[in-house]
Amino acid sequence: MTRPGYRLALFATALAVVVVLLGAYTRLTHAGLGCPDWPGCYGFLGVPMSEQAQSLAAERFPDAPVEVHKGWNEMVHRYFAGSLGLVILALALQALRRRNEPGQPVKLPLLLLAVVIAQALFGMWTVTLQLWPQVVTAHLLGGFTTLSLLFLLCLRLSGALPPLGAVDGRLRAFAALALLLVVGQITLGGWVSSNYAAVACTDFPTCHGEWWPRMDFANAFNLTHHDIGPNYLGGLLYGEARTAIHVSHRLGALSVTLVLLALAALLRRNGLGRLAALVLGALTLQVGLGIANVVLHLPLPVAVAHNGGGAALLLVLVLVNYRLRQPARARHPASMTSTAGRFDLPGARP
Numbered sequence: 001m002t003r004p005g006y007r008l009a010l011f012a013t014a015l016a017v018v019v020v021l022l023g024a025y026t027r028l029t030h031a032g033l034g035c036p037d038w039p040g041c042y043g044f045l046g047v048p049m050s051e052q053a054q055s056l057a058a059e060r061f062p063d064a065p066v067e068v069h070k071g072w073n074e075m076v077h078r079y080f081a082g083s084l085g086l087v088i089l090a091l092a093l094q095a096l097r098r099r100n101e102p103g104q105p106v107k108l109p110l111l112l113l114a115v116v117i118a119q120a121l122f123g124m125w126t127v128t129l130q131l132w133p134q135v136v137t138a139h140l141l142g143g144f145t146t147l148s149l150l151f152l153l154c155l156r157l158s159g160a161l162p163p164l165g166a167v168d169g170r171l172r173a174f175a176a177l178a179l180l181l182v183v184g185q186i187t188l189g190g191w192v193s194s195n196y197a198a199v200a201c202t203d204f205p206t207c208h209g210e211w212w213p214r215m216d217f218a219n220a221f222n223l224t225h226h227d228i229g230p231n232y233l234g235g236l237l238y239g240e241a242r243t244a245i246h247v248s249h250r251l252g253a254l255s256v257t258l259v260l261l262a263l264a265a266l267l268r269r270n271g272l273g274r275l276a277a278l279v280l281g282a283l284t285l286q287v288g289l290g291i292a293n294v295v296l297h298l299p300l301p302v303a304v305a306h307n308g309g310g311a312a313l314l315l316v317l318v319l320v321n322y323r324l325r326q327p328a329r330a331r332h333p334a335s336m337t338s339t340a341g342r343f344d345l346p347g348a349r350p
Contacts, residue, residue, distance in 0.1 A: 003104065003158075004295075008094070009153045009154045015084045016084055017147065019081050020144065021308055022077040027136070028298075032131050033070075033127065034074035035071050036061045036063075038124045039124070041074070042061055044057070049068065081119070085116045088109075088146075088150075092112065108149065113229050115145055124159075125139075131232040136232075140193070140194075141187060143176055147315070171267070178228040178256075178260055178315075178320075181255060181259055186314065187255060189310060196242070197242040197245040197246045198298050199297060199298050200239070200245065200246035201246045201294060203294070203296045207250075214243070215239040216244055217244045217248075220241040220248070221245075234308060253290060257287060261283075265274075267279065267320070279317075282312050286313050290306060291311065335349075
């Protein structure tokens, strides 16, 4: 039995997926500065299209010539992100109105509202600080955080998942570790993207034909060398620093793969075969897309899909951790009776 607000939360989650993918598309088409101001575009609500509007835009921003296609990439992303913010505001207001109803989450919708407000600020700073890598990476993480929290809210409101009962504490701890590692890998991916290091290595599994090429880790991860002020479109780091970032992301992917394989084995051993299959499926998809990005030299559809694969892997880990730590207030005897045959239970055959 679903709780009030579930459908709105589900819609918000789907909208958040679109926003994450649009953000990746905007970044990968080098349209992050398609509009040099915020929240408008050259002082307009949309991209200036007429000759008169473009002349006025040139007067306002003489150092940022209008590129219509990049401007629309940026503005469409902003329109969808703004719509998502309004939906999350509605979820928060709805939660406050129903705060006295049993089982109604209140803190989670309010946390979501705080996160989306922070996201709006990071979106503004992404433009005003001219794609400063620290801000771009934080903005990407904020998008993934928003998506994860919305998915968690859907799980809390769905009332469809029966409790698993007693769960091995070591399995819970290992699942939490896996989630943290995936978040860390997404952070590394954001750093790769914001420093334009995705094509720093164009061969696989080696890099520049070597297993350990020349790399500059000191500059690659020295945040004090990324000053506020320059235009970071295209990146400012040189080859060896970008190679260090790229190789670090590969090593992170290897670590995440090993941990998730172990997690899938533990889940299967504990009778949670369907959850194990979800982990393996999302992992296989993401690793395959990552390799394709390298060997195909970052084709736009594959690169966008790689961002989507990262989101899918994160949501799977959120689901796994939720199932292993499902709070008592989310348990509904009626749901247990009607859905026991469709969800993993301890001792069930995978």
